[in-house]
Amino acid sequence: MYNKKFNYSSLKELRADLSELDFELPLTENVEILKKEIKLDDLDIPNRIAIHPMEGADANLDGTPSDLTRRRYKRFANGGAGLIWLEAIAVNDSGRANNSQLYLNKDNLSPFKRLVDLINSESKVDPYLVAQLTHSGRFGKNKIIAFRDKYIDSISIEENDFHIITDSELDQLQLDYLQAAKLAVEAGFDAVDIKSCHRYLLSSLLAAYDREGKYGGSYENRTRFLKETIQKIRDNVDIDITVRLNIYDAIPGGWSTDQNGEPDLKETAKLIKELEKIGVQIINITASTPYLKPHINRPYDNGEYIPSEHPLIGVKRLLELTKFTKEQLTKTLVVGTGFSWLRQFGGNTAAGMIEDGWTDLAGFGRQAFAYPNFANDIFENGEMDKTKVCISCSKCAELKANKMKAGCVVRDSEIYLPIYKQLKTQKTS
Template sequence: MKEKDKFKFKSLKELEKKIDKLSLDIPISKNLDILKEKIKLGNRVIPNRLAVHPLEGTDANQDGSPGKLTIRRYKRFAAGGAGLIWLEAVAADEDGRANNKQLLIKENNLDSFKNLAVVMRDEAKNIYGDDFNPYLAVQLNHSGRYGVNNNILFHHELSDKSAGISPDQEVMTDAELEQVEDNFLRASKLVKKAGFDAVDIKACHRYLFSEALAAHTREGKYGGSYENRTRLLKNTIRKVKENVDIDIVVRLNVYDDIAYPYGWGTDEFGNMDLSEPKRLIEELEDLGVKIINITASTPYLKPYINRPYDNSSGLGMEPDETPIEGVERLIKLTKFVSETVDKCLVIGTGFSWLREYAPYTAAGVVEKSWADMIGFGRLALAYPDFAKSIIKNNSLDKSKVCVSCSKCAYLKAHNKASGCVVRDAEVYVPFLREIIKK
């Protein structure tokens, strides 16, 4: 990446000039009050339009229960004042776990998840009053090819290489995928018992449910046709809806940026083709999905698409675009989803790279009805009280924002507790040093 493409804006006006120069469709608004509005969702009221995205901390206990650093992170998020907190990827069963530091919900550690929900709600109420009740979602995941057993639905040379998959690795059977559906139903019941508001059937970043959407080359009832490729996701949603009284939400890859027949939402040349994603989004709304949290591509192949950055920390391809163009793409995808649904809430992503100017773009996006809420991931790690700053001060402190150095992702990639080495150095720099020493 050229030095001139990195974040160097000294004022909002400079950012606006860059947007105009590149003819980007990135709205700006100084009406930050719009982000402070409450949102009604069924019988719940979400306190504001700001959300914490799901970001894995790689700090669970061996049994999958939240570790000390897990509880610390979510307590800080709750104290930060966001209206919605989206709990990171929680494995629905042991086979779907990415590593032995990923959260895993099961009957014998259920009390630890109950405690986590109580800790978050109590922390928020202690600071903001009894009427402040953050909406809490749990993201259930099966890591698929990136899990402990490298479960795959089909072979794809680039994806196989990124996950260390051998050419003779057997693909999952249809019977095994049916079992995954039932495992997610069982886990969803536990999420409900733990006291959370919603369960996310995660379908993004080329983990199992996301990969299923691209299973054009797979045989059997989970591959080939559109109906077969969407079967795993839709069957699971139906089972949860019929058996668990809990909101269903989905973090969805709008497209993969992998050429057909190995990608979702793309043609054979790798160009974006959103005809199938549009159809699925409409069907998800018809199935009763309450919130769609948008994202794209995969951090294992093109991390800059789902998290525009200045520095990849050696984790992936250097982009052939400026980060601000990546921000625009995610905003356009958010707009696309919002224009496709009628009742479903849409959470936008990709704002962290904008640092202290992110609230103005967030407000602009919401003002245009391109999103109902705005989510922050890396910014939340660096600056857990970002929502409080926006709501109370109408600004973000530039000395606290994420600088898109990608070190949090670097820590996760090396199976170390993941957090901000810049703004939370005392806790996370020691983990970075452990990697460097090797």
């Protein structure tokens, strides 16, 4: 039951299963609304399709985009999406997940400028570009943590092989984010994302209930780093600010999560409103961490990992969290999440949700890896090609988690199938 395969051949069949879940998801056959641009102050996004930040783990050793990185973003640019949210870019060397993660600094700015130029020159729609600024925290090469966590320690650190970041180090880290934002302007990005999701460092701070000092304990302390960093950038850098945010952790006692692992969204609602008040222009929805509960933020029905729920329940959860977020806001835009598992019906879902005010944009992650031209097909043909869609096997995520170059093993097999076979050989040897 839990790993039931996607087997819908029509919207009618999908609606039937949604009805069994008592989920009134707006679906429409008319996807014209996805072509509509969005204007907000100086922000201009040419259509409603967004590509989520999907790490390829293929940067050069100095943190610059490799040929494979450039190939990925050229394909995304050709694909027609109005918003391209670039993958995680570390703000300092200690914050890199590994030596294959992008890292923007004053000594390597030119290759990032060339990447932005490539995207703009290859796209016909002048996409809005977001640079996702990050510190990988406990999932990085230096194992820097905000606090000990009984649920995540066993999958991320070894005893005596980690560093609990101090308040003074966090103070300095705010300045690293500020410097990275300044460099993002020079590179040509439209916005920066102060990434606060998936239990990387900033996301972890939101759950630092037992941490002492000014960055832990109370709600004000746990949200301090995120809000102060945003304010520093607002005061000093002329660039839009976005946040990819864990709406809840799905970890017992975690951020906006009760002791049973279920959502308790009072603090999230408060934070979302505060982010809008301090000038965040876009919030991108996600939840939990793929290292512990991958089915929460990435519902799927293929692969070795068997989720504890039907993937449609995971889709329902993400889409309802998107709607919840939109309901808290009056101006800030929302990028919804949870469309890729729906395959060729993701566009119908996105259009219906936008029409009904559940979201402003629809974000696709794995779908973009598998099918980078999906937006063009929706705009030109009114639908995606079911022979090209992501099959939600999560092999791309498996590659990334094992610090190997990540992409679609099924649809981009010439490059990524040999890498995946190498991973499987390593695991069996």
